[in-house]
Amino acid sequence: MNHTKKLVLVGNGMAGIRTLEHLLKIAPGAYDITVFGAEPHPNYNRIMLSSVLAGGAGLQDIVINDWNWYEENHIRLYTGDPVIAIDTDKQQVRSRSGVCVAYDLLLLATGSNAFILPLPGADKDGVIGFRDIHDCEMMMETAKAYKKAAVIGGGLLGLEAARGLLNLGMDVTVIHIHEQIMDRQLDEAASSMLRRELEEQGMTFLVNKRTAAITGRRRVEGLKFADGSGLEADLVVMAVGIMPDIELAVSAGIPVNRGIIVNDYMETGIPGIYAVGECAEHRGITYGLVAPLYEQGGVLAQRLAGIEAPGYRGSVTSTKLKISGVEVFSAGCYQDEPGTRSLRYQDELDGVYKKIVIKDEQLIGAVLFGDTSDGAKLFSLIKSGESVTGREKELLLGFNPGQSETSGSLVLEQMPDDEIVCGCNGVSKGAIGEAVAAGCRSLAEIKACTKASASCGGCKPLVEGLLQLYAGAETGEPVKEGICGCTTLDRDAIIDGIREMGLKSVKEVMHVLGWDEPEGCSKCRPALNYYLGMLWPLDYVDEKESRFTNERYHANIQKDGTYSVVPRIYGGVTSPADLKKIAAVAEKYNVPLVKFTGGQRLDLLGVKKEDLPGIWSELNMPSGHAYGKTLRTVKTCVGNTFCRFGTQDAMGMGIRLEKAFERLNAPSKVKLAVSGCPRNCAEATIKDLGVVAIDGGWGIYVGGNGGIKVRAAELLCTVKTEDEVMEWTGAYLQYYREQADWNERTAHWVERVGLESIKQALASDETRKQLVGRIEEALSTATDPWREIIEDREQLKNFVQLPELIQ
Numbered sequence: 123m124n125h126t127k128k129l130v131l132v133g134n135g136m137a138g139i140r141t142l143e144h145l146l147k148i149a150p151g152a153y154d155i156t157v158f159g160a161e162p163h164p165n166y167n168r169i170m171l172s173s174v175l176a177g178g179a180g181l182q183d184i185v186i187n188d189w190n191w192y193e194e195n196h197i198r199l200y201t202g203d204p205v206i207a208i209d210t211d212k213q214q215v216r217s218r219s220g221v222c223v224a225y226d227l228l229l230l231a232t233g234s235n236a237f238i239l240p241l242p243g244a245d246k247d248g249v250i251g252f253r254d255i256h257d258c259e260m261m262m263e264t265a266k267a268y269k270k271a272a273v274i275g276g277g278l279l280g281l282e283a284a285r286g287l288l289n290l291g292m293d294v295t296v297i298h299i300h301e302q303i304m305d306r307q308l309d310e311a312a313s314s315m316l317r318r319e320l321e322e323q324g325m326t327f328l329v330n331k332r333t334a335a336i337t338g339r340r341r342v343e344g345l346k347f348a349d350g351s352g353l354e355a356d357l358v359v360m361a362v363g364i365m366p367d368i369e370l371a372v373s374a375g376i377p378v379n380r381g382i383i384v385n386d387y388m389e390t391g392i393p394g395i396y397a398v399g400e401c402a403e404h405r406g407i408t409y410g411l412v413a414p415l416y417e418q419g420g421v422l423a424q425r426l427a428g429i430e431a432p433g434y435r436g437s438v439t440s441t442k443l444k445i446s447g448v449e450v451f452s453a454g455c456y457q458d459e460p461g462t463r464s465l466r467y468q469d470e471l472d473g474v475y476k477k478i479v480i481k482d483e484q485l486i487g488a489v490l491f492g493d494t495s496d497g498a499k500l501f502s503l504i505k506s507g508e509s510v511t512g513r514e515k516e517l518l519l520g521f522n523p524g525q526s527e528t529s530g531s532l533v534l535e536q537m538p539d540d541e542i543v544c545g546c547n548g549v550s551k552g553a554i555g556e557a558v559a560a561g562c563r564s565l566a567e568i569k570a571c572t573k574a575s576a577s578c579g580g581c582k583p584l585v586e587g588l589l590q591l592y593a594g595a596e597t598g599e600p601v602k603e604g605i606c607g608c609t610t611l612d613r614d615a616i617i618d619g620i621r622e623m624g625l626k627s628v629k630e631v632m633h634v635l636g637w638d639e640p641e642g643c644s645k646c647r648p649a650l651n652y653y654l655g656m657l658w659p660l661d662y663v664d665e666k667e668s669r670f671t672n673e674r675y676h677a678n679i680q681k682d683g684t685y686s687v688v689p690r691i692y693g694g695v696t697s698p699a700d701l702k703k704i705a706a707v708a709e710k711y712n713v714p715l716v717k718f719t720g721g722q723r724l725d726l727l728g729v730k731k732e733d734l735p736g737i738w739s740e741l742n743m744p745s746g747h748a749y750g751k752t753l754r755t756v757k758t759c760v761g762n763t764f765c766r767f768g769t770q771d772a773m774g775m776g777i778r779l780e781k782a783f784e785r786l787n788a789p790s791k792v793k794l795a796v797s798g799c800p801r802n803c804a805e806a807t808i809k810d811l812g813v814v815a816i817d818g819g820w821g822i823y824v825g826g827n828g829g830i831k832v833r834a835a836e837l838l839c840t841v842k843t844e845d846e847v848m849e850w851t852g853a854y855l856q857y858y859r860e861q862a863d864w865n866e867r868t869a870h871w872v873e874r875v876g877l878e879s880i881k882q883a884l885a886s887d888e889t890r891k892q893l894v895g896r897i898e899e900a901l902s903t904a905t906d907p908w909r910e911i912i913e914d915r916e917q918l919k920n921f922v923q924l925p926e927l928i929q
């Protein structure tokens with residue numbers, strides 16, 4: 123007689139199977155297990171459906187446990203056969219096909235259903251939710267025959283669906299009921315930045331819109347809105363939230379509210395029946411993300427294994443939007459509320475926004491846009507609840523291992539071993555440590571071994587940090603990692619690949635070098651665009667779509683959506699004629715603010731996009747490139763032309779440098795300055811390259827920065843003549859162009875590689891001449907972008923309606 127207890131799991135999804143995985147580990151053979159799944163598939167990673175739709179993964183890639191797994195673990199599996207009744211007295215379940223199975227313990231993990239708005243016409247063909255493989259396949263089929271997609275709901279799911287449909291070649295409109303998209307995860311600033319970015323990717327948004335009806339005959343033809351307007355659509359995807367699937371529980375008399383009510387041990391109101399996952403309601407909360415569901419699964423597995431352990435207390439959640447090219451992270455309480463203190467950092471140039479919310483000395487929430495690399499560490503701090511007093515700056519501006527006692531590496535070191543690092547796949551810090559101990563030495567190997575970072579990718583920085591912590595220290599060498607989550611190749615490998623295989627476009631690089639994400643992301647696309655331009659200066663045609671907004675519009679976008687215009691003023695030396703032109707333009711276009719910049723330039727702020735070409739044309743001055751990864755300004759003092767202390771002509775030197783290197787395409791922005799004596803009024807020693815006059819010559823200083831982390835420039839060399847200044851500057855800048863990572867400022871680069879190595883590289887006359895030759899070649903193809911746009915009707919269309927074109 124078999125005394126093994128019978129466990130029946132209803133729901134072959136992520137939470138239920140995760141619970142079984144745990145249970146099999148801690149109590150192998152304890153139960154005779156049967157699983158019923160309504161879908162005709164083995165257990166798969168639902169999260170990855172977004173990647174499947176977007177073309178980043180195939181259905182075969184998202185299976186978590188294949189058919190063999192069930193067999194190997196002696197699990198009886200019924201797929202495509204939902205349980206339709208539970209007899210709680212007889213303790214047995216019955217499936218749609220009539221299979222009856224008795225249980226000692228029953229586990230409900232039925233997940234959720236997509237919420238379909240009960241609108242007139244919601245039953246038409248072409249109206250679907252986005253929840254399972256079937257929905258995904260249906261969208262992919264529809265995209266082959268139809269063009270216009272409408273996604274109702276601008277939340278995580280709606281936006282990921284919209285991105286996928288764009289990749290499938292459809293025109294996509296997202297209809298959102300509120301003003302701000304992702305209003306459940308983001309504050310106003312981050313939401314606006316996200317919307318702008320997605321609009322640039324090709325999405326159209328209709329906000330503050332309430333859908334009233336779906337029109338068409340058998341198949342959907344359009345939407346009608348409550349305000350009387352309408353939209354044509356061949357496909358409507360509803361992504362307005364989810365409803366826990368409690369139908370079966372209700373029919374069995376199990377107590378429910380929004381979800382199936384459970385206690386801290388996932389027990390329902392009926393003894394012997396448990397619920398886990400999205401269908402379960404714990405302390406009044408139902409969850410819609412896997413991390414908390416995996417936590418529930420862990421607690422339940424221990425309960426089923428008879429292990430005494432603390433119960434489930436509820437979870438703080440974090441989310442990351444899985445759209446390549448967009449970095450968005452949100453965790454905990456992200457809105458300002460009474461008793462909370464919010465700190466914000468915004469960098470309009472690089473499109474970065476960060477906000478942290480503090481209450482009673484603890485970090486309780488964070489929103490990151492543009493740079494989410496600290497997301498996982500902030501999330502870890504939110505969960506730990508430790509005091510963050512005095513660490514606000516570090517939290518907001520970024521963890522920097524080795525900088526302080528409270529640095530990022532310390533956060534990782536102090537993290538308990540059982541803390542989950544990868545929420546999507548339930549991988550703990552300890553498991554990463556074990557993988558490294560077993561020989562994993564790259565993110566790809568850790569991914570293959572543990573599945574950490576294989577889904578949303580939000581944990582990649584944390585996994586990389588742990589890899590560095592465990593393997594970096596052991597080997598004494600930094601671990602080489604991919605330039606972003608789309609590839610495992612580092613910069614050097616990519617550059618070698620491009621060179622050796624003669625690759626000539628961003629797409630080709632991603633294809634030939636085996637990118638995981640076929641479209642790349644906001645990190646790798648501009649980096650590849652830069653590397654290709656640097657390697658093939660004469661042939662490569664710059665890919666505008668791989669550049670950031672500011673570089674595409676050749677103006678700095680401001681927080682209210684207007685732009686700023688900074689004409690080039692060489693060396694900061696202007697003339698009455700230029701000043702008159704600037705004043706006339708500012709008056710004519712009602713420019714709200716005219717301001718001197720820190721680099722001695724005049725900035726016209728608050729300009730509307732459609733006025734840009736007109737202003738550029740009437741200024742008739744070159745672009746000051748105040749927006750790009752290029753030479754920005756050469757600041758000068760008056761030097762010996764007027765100043766009684768001056769020993770050299772600082773203005774002349776500065777103007778010569780600026781005229782030689784303007785329009786230079788660089789890994790990051792480059793600022794120069796020239797001072798006429800060591801009093802250094804032009805602050806040359808906090809610039810990327812500063813030239814300071816000394817008696818009978820010049821000192822050239824490099825690697826300075828006056829930004830977030832002030833760094834004093836270091837002396838590269840002293841020279842006698844202006845020509846030598848030109849040669850050393852050219853050689854140094856070209857060496858930086860060739861060696862630095864994309865987006866790496868000179869200060870970081872010099873710190874990383876060490877000044878000595880740069881001095882050595884530039885020591886020989888011959889090498890310097892070659893470097894100068896190459897920089898001149900690169901500069902020979904540079905044109906003035908403002909003029910180029912004014913003279914190109916195609917490009918002008920991005921700014922103004924054709925009838926208004928400036929000739």
Ligand SMILES: Cc1cc2nc3c(=O)[nH]c(=O)nc-3n(C[C@H](O)[C@H](O)[C@H](O)COP(=O)(O)OP(=O)(O)OC[C@H]3O[C@@H](n4cnc5c(N)ncnc54)[C@H](O)[C@@H]3O)c2cc1C
Nearest residue numbers: 133135136137160168169204205232233399400410411412
């Ligand atoms: C496109 C998409 C992207 C997502 N991205 C993320 C993300 O990036 N990060 C994140 O954390 N979360 C994400 N989620 C949410 C995440 O997938 C869910 O939270 C998770 O899958 C829920 O797990 P579950 O086991 O509770 O439910 P499910 O995975 O839905 O599993 C429930 C299963 O039970 C089956 N079932 C229902 N009733 C019965 C029955 N009577 N008999 C038998 N079987 C039944 C269902 O068919 C289903 O297969 C995403 C969801 C979608 C749809």
Ligand SMILES: NC(=O)c1ccc[n+]([C@@H]2O[C@H](COP(=O)([O-])OP(=O)(O)OC[C@H]3O[C@@H](n4cnc5c(N)ncnc54)[C@H](O)[C@@H]3O)[C@@H](O)[C@H]2O)c1
Nearest residue numbers: 275276277278279280297298299361362363410442443444
């Ligand atoms: N990257 C991720 O973490 C990820 C990705 C996809 C899905 N998910 C999860 O899947 C579940 C479903 O996602 P979701 O985005 O549908 O849910 P959601 O509740 O997060 O968002 C739904 C959005 O639809 C909007 N909305 C509601 N009614 C509307 C209407 N009538 N018209 C237009 N907009 C309306 C809401 O304001 C909300 O912003 C969630 O639990 C989500 O967390 C997570």
Ligand code: SF4
Nearest residue numbers: 759765768798799803
């Ligand atoms: S740096 Fe020297 S030369 Fe230049 S303004 Fe100052 S004192 Fe005069």
Ligand code: FES
Nearest residue numbers: 544546577578579
């Ligand atoms: S947290 Fe999503 S893949 Fe790790």
